[in-house]
Amino acid sequence: MSFTDTIFTIAVNLLSQWGYTGLFLLMTLEGATLPVPSEIILPVTGFLVYNHTLDFWPAVAVASLGGLFGTIIDFSIGFYLGRPAVIRYGRKIGLSEQHLMIAERWFARRGSSAVLLARFVPLLRTVIAFPAGLAKMKIGKFLAFSAIGIIIWDIILIYLGVLAGQNYTAIVNSLDATLPLIGYAALGGIILALLLLTRKSRKKRNPN
DSSP states (O other): OOHHHHHHHHHHHHHHHHHHHHHHHHHHHHHTTOSOOHHHHHHHHHHHHHTTSSOHHHHHHHHHHHHHHHHHHHHHIIIIIOHHHHHHHHHHHTOOHHHHHHHHHHHHHHTTHHHHHGGGSTTHHHHTHHHHHHTTOOHHHHHHHHHHHHHHHHHHHHHHHHHTTTOHHHHHHHHHHHHHHHHHHHHHHHHHHHHHHHHHHHHHHOOO
16 A cells, blocks of 8 residues: 555545544644645545535635644744744754745745745645745735635645545545646646736736
8 A cells, every 4th residue: 555545544534533623633734834735635525525424615614724724823933933933843844944945935036926826836835834924924915815825725626536536546546647737737827817917907007
């Protein structure tokens, strides 16, 4: 049994017994950059939606709230405690300083929109909360951008699990192949939307 298959089986058993509470806890851990992969938890949730153990929209809501709660933990560490605390926390959860530097460069290049865009990039989707906190990003803006990205990501992956519900091994076998494509497609769509909005805003400011 592969590592992914093992995690999948554990997730099915846990979510079957704990339901929405288990989903909230797992997604909180994932949001706080602990080694709980949403790329497996969410399709498993979709599998359980297909089996009528859970319902689709309540599952999306619970997963998204858990992710938001977890990412607020990371944001708060950066915002209130500073970079040394982020590095100390990172060592405990397997986050290296190099990973933090990648997230910081991403945030520096893209500004506040990085919080939204990073939600579709596996390495950065949770780590981005640290540089946002360190940069003292406004909490309301951070929550709004995070919520949009988290909700879209959760809907996509849970629905993927629903579609593959007839055969749970199809989820395991397709994760590595399909998730990068889904993430890049969603990321591309968000970037395009932001570019169009920026262009429209510039035209309004400079009608001539």
